[in-house]
Structure formats: structure tokens, C-alpha cells
Amino acid sequence: MIGPQPEVKQLPPVESLNRFHDLFGRFLACLASEKNPLILFIDDLQWCDSASFDFLANVFTNHLEYPYLFFLGAYRHNEVGSSHPLAKLIRSATETRCPLKEIKLEPLQPEHCHEMVSYILDSPLEKTKALSDFICTLTDGNPLFVTESLSYLYNEDLLFLDVDRQWRWDLDKIHESCMPTTVVALFCAKIEKLAPDLITLLEYCACSGNTFSPVELALNMGITLRDTYEMIKPALSQGLLIESKNQLQFIHDKVQEAVLSMISAERRRQIHWRIGSRLLSAIPEDQIDLEKIDNLFTIVSHLNLGREKDLDNKKAYLLSDLNYHAGNKALASLATEAANDYFNLSLELLPSDCWEDSHYNQTFLIYKKAAKTELMCGNYQKSEKLLNYLLQNAKTDLDKAECLAEQTTTLSSIGNFIKAIETANRGLAYFGKSIPASSAEADQKRQELMVDIAAKNIDVWETILNMPFTTDRKSKIELAFYSELIPDLYLSGLVPQLYLAAALSTQHCLAGGMDESVIYSFSIMGLQLGEQEDFESAFRYEDLARELSAKYPNTFGATRGMNGIVWCNMHSRSHPREIVDYCLKSIQCGKNCGDLFNAGLSYGPLMWNLQVQGADLTTIEHYAKECLQFSKRYHLSFSVGLAEAMQAGWIEPMKKHYSPIAMEEKVKQWEQDNHIASAGSYYIHMALTHYYFGEYEKAEEYLVGARKYLSGLTDNVLKRQWHVFRVLNALKLL
Structure with a gap:
């Protein structure tokens, strides 16, 4: 289309x-x-x-x-x-008061069951009452059970038409019969009367699922499509199966349940293995990418259900590989739990010699993916256990670094910044570039790096701007750490480590390891140079980040770069109106490329600079609500906090008839989650609110309270407002 x-x-x-x-x-x-x-x-x-x-x-x-x-x-x-x-x-x-209404369908009441039996038999209510009472008691008012009970009585000649074409029955004979007492048993009784070949075919149908393809059924049975349809006719005529859009399906899942109940566990296993093997054999030999096979999940499901307890190594490796590809396909479809199940079974199937050279690469990939999906499913301890086992068996430091890089990306993605930083540091250690926990040591290393960069005597900015992207595996793995580590360090308020990571990333780029993913690091370089009052260099790094973001639009790297610019750089030389415009571009860039986390972050400086600009309160409130709605929709807890802090610290207190909002627990949670910007924003805006209303003692309380968040705020506009109003408020208190 x-x-x-x-x-x-x-x-x-x-x-x-x-x-x-x-x-x-x-x-x-x-x-x-x-x-x-x-x-x-x-x-x-x-x-x-x-x-x-x-x-x-x-x-x-x-x-x-x-x-x-x-x-x-x-x-x-x-x-x-x-x-x-x-x-x-x-x-x-x-x-959450969503518009939801539940309607529970109860079993048929006796009077309704009577009406149903009377209608089916086209007989008066008074005539069918005794039979209806019996059926109602037997079926507990289950409509399917009612119809199948009548069908059973007819098939057993306990319900018949007389010469006048009126329905007749003998209730005493019905009571004396061995009539099944469940709907599944009724279907079993009907199925048992079918021809043996048709029962076998129904067994294959039941093992295939509730819906199945006639073509695949013919393949599994090893017969022609025409013979399949001929054989299945009695099941269609008796209402056990129906046709729908070139597919066959059981009229009800209870029919499938009935067929399955008639198959022994061992025979069922054999049928599943045969179905899976036949479907697998039908894949064209030139089909290299298994993950593009439409029925891959079906094939793998049958083989998993049909596998023997003790597989030989050849079959075990084949099935492990198929489960791995099914896991990748499920993960690409965002079915994380299903993917995790496939990867875990893939691990379980690996023979004991899996770490030997001939199987090493595949085993490495399987463990790496399993550690990732366990983490995505919230199973942190299991993920860590798999990761450590993988690191023990990985043959090279580069392999170890690669699996730590993927784990870092996943940890950052789910918002576990502290663990992401720890994992990234483990990975950078393989390159001899781990970030010291000591602030003093980190700052010392940063200074040495900055001297080294300056000593190159090249135009750093032009060199990086025109640098081609690296294709070297080692270089790309190192870049992957920086692309996640730098934003996580910023959001965690670890400033000396942040500045060191940005310098390491810049040095790596100058050595030929350039990639759009690290644009953010140049805005951080500008930030630290600005704090050192080297504004000429700071502005050049800001311009570099801007130009790279424009050169590679609608990418993660561009979104992070633009986000870094509005958080860290622009307020040094740009009017708040310009910053607001660039924030809106950054938000849209993130939405375009899928980096919704950083799109949400850009709402922070958007709201702050609107406040600095003196924008109408309704405008700030509009963007706070938009940020809150957007962030809640995508479970972005950090930017939810930015919106809540602005609402509680500035928007609501500025309204008439304001009632203070209890924020103690919320602030504690922000501190616990290391959401320093939200806590700092709330305290600083509350201080500004009290200052503007002439409540200088109260403003002083919030200014003092905000002090502990300043290191994490780096040199952004909130921190500058704090310095300005600290002086203004002190003058008012004289």
C-alpha cells in the first residue's frame, strides 16, 4: 500500500x-x-x-x-x-479511573436453560421441563455443555424423532446411561466414534494448536492436500472443526482439549517432534536468516515440546541455535519475556563442550543475550550471575568488554544509572581507562588529559567535525561505554568523573574513534572549560556539538548532544528565548529518533528558561503538563520529577488560593533515585517564589536547603539563579 x-x-x-x-x-x-x-x-x-x-x-x-x-x-x-x-x-x-466497565457473564439460570432446551427441540416448555432440569443440573448452566449434551443424547439414540417429527426421549433410560459428566468427556465420546485415520489426523491438529493450516497439516501427515480434505470431512460435518480464511480450527478449545486428553504423553512428544522436524525440513536451503522465517516460533515450539530427555550433541546444538534465533526474533518484536524464555532454553540445551573453539562464538552470543533479557525482565541477580559466568569463560578482553558494553546500554535504558556506571567502569578497565571513584584522582587524570589534548597542536574542533566514523570493533566498543557513561554520570551528579569521561571520549575521537553517539561529550567539554573561564574554548566545543547534531539529525547522538547543549552550555551566551527554541528542537529530535528519555530531559531547561524569561505562567504550566503527560506515558521517571518539581515549586505557589503541597517524601525519593535536578529545581524555585512574595526568611531556608544539590547541577541555569538570588536575598535580610 x-x-x-x-x-x-x-x-x-x-x-x-x-x-x-x-x-x-x-x-x-x-x-x-x-x-x-x-x-x-x-x-x-x-x-x-x-x-x-x-x-x-x-x-x-x-x-x-x-x-x-x-x-x-x-x-x-x-x-x-x-x-x-x-x-x-x-x-x-x-x-487510575480509566473508563473501564466489567460485565461478568454468569452461568445460565434454570429458567434460561429451560428456554434454551425448549428452543433447540422446538417443543413447549412444559413438555421439556423434566429433560431441561436434568440437563441444567448436569451442565451447571454452561451453554456449550447444554448443546453438546443434547447432541450426545441424539447420537446415542436417547433423543429421537417420532413418526410425527416430534422429539421424544426416555428420561429413565437417560439416567441409566453412562452419560459423560463434562463437556470434554462429551467431545471425547464423539471423537472415539470416528475412523482411526481421522482420529490420528485430529491428534496432529490438536498438537498444532487451535488454528492450523491445511497445507502444513498435509505436510505433517505426509499426505496430499486433497486427501487431507477428504479425510477431514466427517470432523467438519459433525461440527468439531470449521474452515475460516483458508485455515482450519477447532470449533471450541474444549474440542482440542478433548483430543489432547486422548493422547499419551510419549505419543504427544513424538507428534510434536515430527511436526517440528517436517516444518524445519521445508525451509529452503538458501534461507540463511532464520529470523526472517514466518513460522520460526511454531517450528521451535514443536521441537521444544517434542525433544527427548537426552539429546545427542548434534540435535542439542541445532535446537539451542533455533531457540537463540527465536529469542532474537521475539526480542525484535518486543516480547521480552518470551525472548528470555527462548534464550534460557538455548542455554539449557548447550552440551558440556560448548566453550570449545568450534562452538565458542555461538555460546558467547547466547549467554550475552540471556544476561540482557534477564536484566530487562527485572531479574538482576540472575543477570549478574550469567554475566559473571560469561566473563569467566570469555577468551579475550575485547569479548569481555563487549558484553559489559551491552549490559551497560541495557542498564542505562531501564534507568539504573549507578549500576550502569559501575558496569561501564568494569568494561573500561579492559582498555586501561576506568574512571576513579575518588573525585580528586579523577580531576588529576582529567587535567593530564586536557594538557595532552592541548599539546597536539591541531585544530581539535575541525579535526573532529570532519573525522569519518570508525569501523574498528575495539574502538566502537569503547565508544559504546562513553555514549552511556557520560549522560549517566551527569544525571548522577558525579561531576569530576563526568569531566574525566568527556576528556577520555574526546581523546579517543582524536585518535580516530569518532561516532555520532559521543556528541554529548563535547557539550560536557564545553561545560568544564566554561567553569574554568576558558570561554573561547568552551564556546567552540558548544559549536562543535551543535554542528555535529545538525550533521547527523534525528539520531540518538544528536538528541543527546542537543540535550547537553541546553542543559550545560547555551545559558552562557544565549538569550533564554533562544534556549527555549533549541529545547523544543531537542525534544522533537528525540521523539523523531526514539530517544524519548533525552527528549523528556529537555523539558527541564525548557521550563527553567521560560521562568527566567518571565514567560506567562500559563505557558510554563502548559509545558509542565505536557512533560508530565509525555513522561508518564513512557514511564520516564526522571522527567516526571522535573515536571512535578516545577509544578510544586513555581507554578502552584504563584496561583491565588495556593495550598502548600507536601513534598518531603517526594524529595526523599528523588534523593534516593539520585534525581538531583528535580530536588534542586524544587528547592530553588520555592526559594524564588518566597523571594518574590517578600518572604525572605523562608526564601533563605530553601536557598540553604538547595546547597547540597549544587554539585550535581553543574553550571546550569538553576545553579546560576541560586547564586544570584542568594545575594539578592541576603541584601533583603540586612
Whole structure:
């Protein structure tokens, strides 16, 4: 419809998930319009995977964006416990007052069961009452059970038409019969009367799932498609199977359950292995990329269910490899938990000689991915255990650094900055460039590096601006550490270490290791040089970061670079109005490329500079609400704090009839999470509020309280406001 599309750029885990939710959400909003409202119905919600529930949770959270969408979902409440993802989704939607209504369908009442039996038999209610009472008691008012009970009675000649074409039955004979007491048993009784070949075919159908392809069924059975349809006709005529859009499916999952209950565990295993093997053998020999195979999950699922307890090494490596590729495919589809299951099974299947040279590379990749997905699923200890085992067995320092780099990216993506810094430092140690924990030692190393950079006697800025991107593996791994480490150090308030990391990154770029991912480091170079009052060099680094961001637009590197500029550099020589404009560009850049975390961060200096500019309070409030809505939608806790701090510290106190907002617990949480900018913003803006209202003693309390956050604020506009109003307030107190 829209033609071939370019490959989707790979993003870190959380950003990738946010991009999908954003894109699919906008697509859904386009389909559901005022002129064309949309009803979306999903059946059997109890079987949805966690990725589907994540998306539904996102829809509920942002329900105001879908005013013309009517979502209907059906599920079996007896299969959904309190810990089920659906139960959690319903609780969350209810607690947040989302527009949700639950309608629970109870079993048929006796009178309704009577009406149903009377209608099916086309007989008066008084005539069918005794039979209806029996069936109602037997079925507990389950409509499917009612219809199948009548069908069973007919097939057993216990329900028949007389010469006048009226239904007749003998209730005493029915009571004396061995009538099944469950709907599954009823279906079993019906299936047992079928031909043996058809029962075998239904066994393959049941092992294939609720829905299956006739073509694949013929392949699995080793017969022609025509013979398949001929064989299946009785099952279609008796209402066990139905056709739907070139697919076959069981009329009800209870039919599938009935067939499965008739198969022994060993035979079921053999059927699964045969199905998986046949599907695998049908893959063209020239199909190199297994992850592009449409039915890869189906193949792997059958082989996993059909594998023997003790596989020989050849089969074990094959199945381990297939699970690895299925894990990659699931991860690319944002099904993190499913991917984690595949990677863990891939690990479990590896034979004892897996770390030998012939299998080393694949084993390394499997462990690396398993450590990543365990972390993404919140299993920190298991992830750390896998990572340490991987490091013990990795053959080269570069391999060890590579797996630590990927782990660092994942930790940063999920917001665990302290652990990300620790992991990055472990990785940089393999390059002899770890960042000292001591501030004094870090500053000493930074000074030595700055001298070394200055001694090169080259135009640093032009050299970097025109430097081609590196393709060297070692260089790219080192850059990966800097691209994550520098933002994490900034947000954690570790200033001496931040400045050292920026200098290391710059030195690495000058040695030929350039990449757009480290643009941010040049804004930090500008920041530290500005603090040393070397403004000429500081401005050149700021310009370098600007030019590189413009040269590589809509990339993670550009978003981080622009974000660094508005947080660290622009306020030294730009009007607040210019900073506001650049903040808006930075936010849009982040939204365009999927770096929503840094897009959210740019709202901070946007709101602060609007306040400095003296913008209308409604304008600041508008952006604070936008930031809050955007950040909550994508679970960006850091920028949620920036919006909340601005609302509580500046916007609300400036309104008439203001009632103080209790922020003690919130500030403690920010401190615990190392969200220094939010805590500092709240204290400094509260100080400004009290100053403007002439409450100088109160302003002094907040100015003093803000002091402990200053080191983490570096030289941004908040810190400068603190210095200015510290003096102004002191004069008022004289």
C-alpha cells in the first residue's frame, strides 16, 4: 500500500518498546476518528502474552488520545487469578479511573436453560421441563455443555424423532446411561466414534494448536492436500472443526482439549517432534536468516515440546541455535519475556563442550543475550550471575568488554544509572581507562588529559567535525561505554568523573574513534572549560556539538548532544528565548529518533528558561503538563520529577488560593533515585517564589536547603539563579 519501507533502526530495549507503543498508538488513533469510530474486539484475553498487555496498558493510560475507540475484551474469569497480567491491568485501570466497565457473564439460570432446551427441540416448555432440569443440573448452566449434551443424547439414540417429527426421549433410560459428566468427556465420546485415520489426523491438529493450516497439516501427515480434505470431512460435518480464511480450527478449545486428553504423553512428544522436524525440513536451503522465517516460533515450539530427555550433541546444538534465533526474533518484536524464555532454553540445551573453539562464538552470543533479557525482565541477580559466568569463560578482553558494553546500554535504558556506571567502569578497565571513584584522582587524570589534548597542536574542533566514523570493533566498543557513561554520570551528579569521561571520549575521537553517539561529550567539554573561564574554548566545543547534531539529525547522538547543549552550555551566551527554541528542537529530535528519555530531559531547561524569561505562567504550566503527560506515558521517571518539581515549586505557589503541597517524601525519593535536578529545581524555585512574595526568611531556608544539590547541577541555569538570588536575598535580610 505504501511501498517498501527502510529497515527499522535498532534502539536500546526501553526506547524500542516506547517507539512501538508510540507508532502503533498513533496508527490506532488514525483508524478511530470522529467520522469513523472503531470497535476493537479481542477474544480470549486470558491467553494474551505480556507484550500485548503492555500495549493495552499503554492504551488505557493514554485513553484520552483515543476518544473514538471502543475496546471490547472477553476472557474466562476462572482462568485469571489475582497475579495474572490481565487482573493487574484491570486493577491499574480501575485505580487510575480509566473508563473501564466489567460485565461478568454468569452461568445460565434454570429458567434460561429451560428456554434454551425448549428452543433447540422446538417443543413447549412444559413438555421439556423434566429433560431441561436434568440437563441444567448436569451442565451447571454452561451453554456449550447444554448443546453438546443434547447432541450426545441424539447420537446415542436417547433423543429421537417420532413418526410425527416430534422429539421424544426416555428420561429413565437417560439416567441409566453412562452419560459423560463434562463437556470434554462429551467431545471425547464423539471423537472415539470416528475412523482411526481421522482420529490420528485430529491428534496432529490438536498438537498444532487451535488454528492450523491445511497445507502444513498435509505436510505433517505426509499426505496430499486433497486427501487431507477428504479425510477431514466427517470432523467438519459433525461440527468439531470449521474452515475460516483458508485455515482450519477447532470449533471450541474444549474440542482440542478433548483430543489432547486422548493422547499419551510419549505419543504427544513424538507428534510434536515430527511436526517440528517436517516444518524445519521445508525451509529452503538458501534461507540463511532464520529470523526472517514466518513460522520460526511454531517450528521451535514443536521441537521444544517434542525433544527427548537426552539429546545427542548434534540435535542439542541445532535446537539451542533455533531457540537463540527465536529469542532474537521475539526480542525484535518486543516480547521480552518470551525472548528470555527462548534464550534460557538455548542455554539449557548447550552440551558440556560448548566453550570449545568450534562452538565458542555461538555460546558467547547466547549467554550475552540471556544476561540482557534477564536484566530487562527485572531479574538482576540472575543477570549478574550469567554475566559473571560469561566473563569467566570469555577468551579475550575485547569479548569481555563487549558484553559489559551491552549490559551497560541495557542498564542505562531501564534507568539504573549507578549500576550502569559501575558496569561501564568494569568494561573500561579492559582498555586501561576506568574512571576513579575518588573525585580528586579523577580531576588529576582529567587535567593530564586536557594538557595532552592541548599539546597536539591541531585544530581539535575541525579535526573532529570532519573525522569519518570508525569501523574498528575495539574502538566502537569503547565508544559504546562513553555514549552511556557520560549522560549517566551527569544525571548522577558525579561531576569530576563526568569531566574525566568527556576528556577520555574526546581523546579517543582524536585518535580516530569518532561516532555520532559521543556528541554529548563535547557539550560536557564545553561545560568544564566554561567553569574554568576558558570561554573561547568552551564556546567552540558548544559549536562543535551543535554542528555535529545538525550533521547527523534525528539520531540518538544528536538528541543527546542537543540535550547537553541546553542543559550545560547555551545559558552562557544565549538569550533564554533562544534556549527555549533549541529545547523544543531537542525534544522533537528525540521523539523523531526514539530517544524519548533525552527528549523528556529537555523539558527541564525548557521550563527553567521560560521562568527566567518571565514567560506567562500559563505557558510554563502548559509545558509542565505536557512533560508530565509525555513522561508518564513512557514511564520516564526522571522527567516526571522535573515536571512535578516545577509544578510544586513555581507554578502552584504563584496561583491565588495556593495550598502548600507536601513534598518531603517526594524529595526523599528523588534523593534516593539520585534525581538531583528535580530536588534542586524544587528547592530553588520555592526559594524564588518566597523571594518574590517578600518572604525572605523562608526564601533563605530553601536557598540553604538547595546547597547540597549544587554539585550535581553543574553550571546550569538553576545553579546560576541560586547564586544570584542568594545575594539578592541576603541584601533583603540586612
